[in-house]
Amino acid sequence: MILSDSSQALVLHFGEMGSRWGFNRTVGQILALLTIHPEPLNADQLAQALHISRGNVSMGLKELQAWRLIERQHQPGDRKEYFTPAGSIWDMARVVFEERRKRELDPTLTLLRQQLLETPQTHNETQTQEKMQEIYDLLEQLNTFANALHDMNPERLKTLMSMGSGVSKVLNFGAKKKVS
Amino acid sequence: MILSDSSQALVLHFGEMGSRWGFNRTVGQILALLTIHPEPLNADQLAQALHISRGNVSMGLKELQAWRLIERQHQPGDRKEYFTPAGSIWDMARVVFEERRKRELDPTLTLLRQQLLETPQTHNETQTQEKMQEIYDLLEQLNTFANALHDMNPERLKTLMSMGSGVSKVLNFGAKKKVS
DNA sequence: TAATACTTTCAGAAATTTCTGAAAGTATTA
């Protein structure tokens, strides 16, 4: 397995971006390679192509399966396990989006909800709670919005995204309609 | 400077979440403390309250200023520099959102644009380019959408978010309108 | 100008994350 310059560049880049997107370098590289490679790949092929140890590949694949981004496949007559992306690019984006929503918003919402149940004992604590309420309201609304996006079917989502700046206009109309 | 249990909990939590949101533990803690504390704080107060070194506070403050999340202030008759959040909670969310869009999408869009300019030499490379085009289209649309959100004024954004699941309905209307 | 009161920098230490590769585990074939 030898990668073209172009594939190589993409794989390395996804490795670097991995940590920004929620996984580590190796996981990013494995995901990129499985995504652009037309055929399913096995763990040995991945280790060889990416120059990483067999054990590391195993851990990376485990994580990508936990994210539900890749799937195991068996090739007839071959005892090895092969892997492919679990869906289209759009499906993968939705999975990453939802997982990140969970990791980045849910824990904080839970904490704030707890803190807001406490009865403030001093003037200072009252002020603190007011700030927390503000943060809570913001995150709660972000969360609702993210869920609304996530619950759309891919087609509608695609349409929405492709509207680009037209979104603002449409939303404005919607808002007025809602208010009136 | 002694923190209430409630403030303490929030500060520690923001420290833990920091890395998910794009900064490190200390930076997260400093931001949380400045946000919920009603008065501006100086570097010594932050170091003491968070039990971290003075140098670390200095680096954290520098980073938060680079993000434009906090501002320096001077108290009359005091030589120390004091810090407060640079805007409302909503302003801060917008800044973080935009910064993350830049860091998480722009570099990949740039790379893909470059790769797509190359002329594929083999059948394999053609297939790879097709995949890259798919990824590019998705990220490009995500990017346009993120920009549309970002360019809205906070009021409209707030209205939109508060519509919750109603968003889907309104967007659907918009989509139909666009298509017809 | 010198002394004072602050802030910033940065080399190395500490903490954390990632990775390797040998050993253990599992499933298939002979």
Next chain:
DNA sequence: TAATACTTTCAGAAATTTCTGAAAGTATTA
């Protein structure tokens, strides 16, 4: 059942990130 062909686990090594605190830098006051 034993041998073979794979996969997973995990202790410790390597790499990376974060943090400390002393030294250097800067601005204000005497």
